[in-house]
Amino acid sequence: MTRPIAISDSANLYVSAERIFDPTLKNVPVIVLSNNDGCAVARSDEAKALGNKMGEPLHLIRDKVAAHGIRVFSSNYTLYGDISRRVVEVYEDYTPNVEIYSIDECFLDFTGFRDRTAHAKALRRDVLRRVGVPVRVGIAPTKTLAKCANDIAKKNPIFAGVFDMMDQTLADWLLPLVPVGDIWGIGRKTEAKLKDIGIGTAAELRAMPLRQAQALGTVVLERTVLELQGEACIAFDEVEPQRKCMAVTRSSGAPMTDFDTQFQAITAHATRAAEKLRQHGVAGTLTVFYHTNRHRPDRPQYAGSRSTRLTPMSSDTFDLVAAAKRCALAAWPKIENASFGFAKAGIMLDDLLPIADRPRTLFDSVKPTSPALMAALDDVNGRFGKKTMVIASEGVSRSWQLRANHRSPRYTTRLADLPVVR
DNA sequence: TCTGGGGTCCTAGGACCC
DNA sequence: TCTGGGGTCCTAGGACCC
Numbered sequence: 001m002t003r004p005i006a007i008s009d010s011a012n013l014y015v016s017a018e019r020i021f022d023p024t025l026k027n028v029p030v031i032v033l034s035n036n037d038g039c040a041v042a043r044s045d046e047a048k049a050l051g052n053k054m055g056e057p058l059h060l061i062r063d064k065v066a067a068h069g070i071r072v073f074s075s076n077y078t079l080y081g082d083i084s085r086r087v088v089e090v091y092e093d094y095t096p097n098v099e100i101y102s103i104d105e106c107f108l109d110f111t112g113f114r115d116r117t118a119h120a121k122a123l124r125r126d127v128l129r130r131v132g133v134p135v136r137v138g139i140a141p142t143k144t145l146a147k148c149a150n151d152i153a154k155k156n157p158i159f160a161g162v163f164d165m166m167d168q169t170l171a172d173w174l175l176p177l178v179p180v181g182d183i184w185g186i187g188r189k190t191e192a193k194l195k196d197i198g199i200g201t202a203a204e205l206r207a208m209p210l211r212q213a214q215a216l217g218t219v220v221l222e223r224t225v226l227e228l229q230g231e232a233c234i235a236f237d238e239v240e241p242q243r244k245c246m247a248v249t250r251s252s253g254a255p256m257t258d259f260d261t262q263f264q265a266i267t268a269h270a271t272r273a274a275e276k277l278r279q280h281g282v283a284g285t286l287t288v289f290y291h292t293n294r295h296r297p298d299r300p301q302y303a304g305s306r307s308t309r310l311t312p313m314s315s316d317t318f319d320l321v322a323a324a325k326r327c328a329l330a331a332w333p334k335i336e337n338a339s340f341g342f343a344k345a346g347i348m349l350d351d352l353l354p355i356a357d358r359p360r361t362l363f364d365s366v367k368p369t370s371p372a373l374m375a376a377l378d379d380v381n382g383r384f385g386k387k388t389m390v391i392a393s394e395g396v397s398r399s400w401q402l403r404a405n406h407r408s409p410r411y412t413t414r415l416a417d418l419p420v421v422r
Numbered sequence: 423t424c425t426g427g428g429g430t431c432c433t434a435g436g437a438c439c440c
Numbered sequence: 441t442c443t444g445g446g447g448t449c450c451t452a453g454g455a456c457c458c
Contacts (some may be wrong), residue, residue, distance in 0.1 A: 034444035041444070059442035075444085100440045102447095131429095187438045218450060220438085247446055294444055346445090405444090 002141035002278060004110040005236060006095075006120060007150045008127075010087055011134040013104035014042035017071055017083040018134040021411045021419075029070040033058055036251045036402040037074055075403035082412045086131045096122045107146070109236060110139055119237045136367055139164040143234045144227035145171065147184040148202060168230065175228070178202035185224045188218050202228060215227040242354060243280045248273040249346025252400040254341040255293070262290060263328055264395035269323040269347045271391060274317040275381075277349055279375060282313040282358050284351030288327035293343035302340045304331030313351075313358045316370045319378065320347070321391055345400075 010016060014032040019025045029041040029047035039055045040047075052061065058072070077349040084103045091098050104143035113119045120137040127135050138150025142303055145165055152174060153163035165171055180200055181191035193216055199205050206215075206228035214222040223233040256262045266288060277283055291303035306327035310319060324347060324371060333340060380389045387394075409417035 036442095036444065038443050055444085062442090105440075187437070189437065217437095220450070243447090245447075249445060251444070293443090328442040344444095402444095 003115055005139050005143055005146045006108040006110045006139045007146045008135045008137045009150060011106040014080050015401050016043045016133045017080050018408055020197060025071055029068055030077055031070060032073045038406055044238055072406050072420045074407040076408050078410045078413050080348055085128055087133055090127045090130055099237050117162055117164050124161050136161045139166060141166060141230045142232045143229040144184050144224055148178055175203040175206060176201050178203050192253050229248050243352050246276060247346060247348045248344050250402055251344045253403045254399055255340060256400050259332055261400055262342055265345045265400040266324050267321050267391055267394040270320045271317050273347045273349055274315055274320045277315040281352050281354040282315045283349035284310055284313045286310055286323045287348040288324050290342045290345035292340050299341055306331040312361050318376060
C-alpha cells in the first residue's frame with residue numbers, strides 16, 4: 001500500500017520573511033544576497049520576472065537594480081531560521097510525521113487523510129495566517145513524484161498552490177510535460193547524459209530500463225526511475241539522522257594578507273563551529289583551509305589545507321582553536337617573498353558522534369572543567385549576544401569580517417531590533 | 423617463463439541538493 | 441572594486457589482510 005507523501009515548500013522563503021515585517025516590499029521586486037553581499041540567493045516573483053537569475057553576482061546587475069528599483073537585502077539567517085521554525089510548527093498541527101528537508105521544505109506524511117487536497121489547502125491558509133508565508137504543496141506516492149507535483153503546483157496558479165498526484169492516470173498525463181532536468185536528483189551532468197540517449201522528459205526517464213539507468217548514473221539514478229514508477233525508495237525520515245560532518249566557511253570582506261589576520265578569521269570560524277558542534281556531539285577530525293580569490297586568475301593563487309585528528313574527540317572551543325592553529329600554520333605558504341590575498345577560509349569537522357558514543361581512550365584526558373566552561377561560554381553569549389565573550393586570537397580589528405550592507409533587523413529574535421512605534 | 427584470490431577499510435573526488 | 445555556504449551519498453582505487 002502506498003503512503004501519500006506531501007512536500008510543502010515556502011515560496012521564496014527569504015523574501016517572504018522580509019515581507020512579513022515590511023509591507024512596502026509586497027508586489028515589488030526584492031532580492032536577498034548571499035553572505036558577503038555577493039550573489040542573489042532569493043528572488044521575489046517580480047525579481048524573477050525581471051530576469052534576475054539565482055546566484056547572479058550583485059555587481060553585475062547594479063544597473064538593473066537601480067533602473068527597476070529592486071529592493072536588495074543582505075541575508076539575515078537568524079530571521080529566516082526563526083520563520084522557518086514557525087512554519088514547521090504549523091505543519092506539526094496537520095500531520096504527526098514531519099521530516100524537515102531544508103530551511104524551506106518539509107516532507108509531510110499524509111497517510112489516512114480522506115480529502116488530501118482540502119487538508120493541504122487548510123494547511124496553506126493556516127501557515128499564511130499564523131506566520132505570513134505562502135507555501136505550496138505537492139502530494140504523491142513517492143518523494144520524487146511529490147517534488148514533481150509540488151513543481152506543478154508552483155508553476156500553475158490554476159491549482160491554487162496544491163496539487164495531488166496520487167492518481168496514476170494524472171501522472172501518466174503530466175510526466176511527459178516535465179523536462180528531465182527538473183526532476184529531483186537529476187543535475188546538469190546527468191541531464192546531459194540522458195539527453196544524449198534521447199531521454200528528455202520525466203515520462204521517458206520513467207520508462208528507462210533499470211539496468212541501463214544503473215549503468216549510466218549509478219544506483220542513484222536507478223532509484224529515481226523506480227520512484228517515478230511509484231515505488232518508494234527514499235524513506236520518510238521523521239527522526240533527524242546523526243550529523244556526519246559540519247563546516248563553517250566564509251569569504252572575507254577584504255583580502256587577508258598576513259597570518260595573524262588569517263588566524264583571527266579561523267579562530268572565529270572554529271569558535272562558531274564548536275558552538276554548532278555542541279548541539280550535535282563531538283568531532284574526530286578537523287580541517288582548516290584557505291585560498292585566494294579564484295575569480296582573479298591574474299593575481300597569485302594559493303590554496304592551503306590541513307587536517308588533524310582530534311584526540312580525544314571534542315567539542316571544546318579551546319581544543320578546536322588549538323587544532324586549527326596547528327593546521328593553519330602547517331598550511332601557510334612557504335614561498336619566499338610571495339604575498340597572497342586570501343579571500344576565503346573555513347573549518348570543516350568530520351566523524352561526528354553523539355557525546356555518549358565517543359570512544360574513550362586509555363588516558364582519557366577530557367578536562368573535567370570543559371563541559372561547565374563551555375556551558376558558561378554558551379550561556380553568556382546566548383544571554384548577552386553573540387561574541388560577548390571570545391577567544392583573544394579572534395582579535396578586535398575584524399578587518400576580515402564579511403560585508404552585510406543591507407541587513408534587515410532580527411525582528412523575531414532580538415528585542416533591540418523591534419521597530420519602535422511612536 | 424612462471425607471479426592467486428578474495429575480502430575490508432579508507433579516502434578523494436564527483437554529483438547532487440537547497 | 442565587487443562572484444555564498446553547508447550538506448549527503450556513491451564510486452573507484454589504493455592499502456592492507458589472510
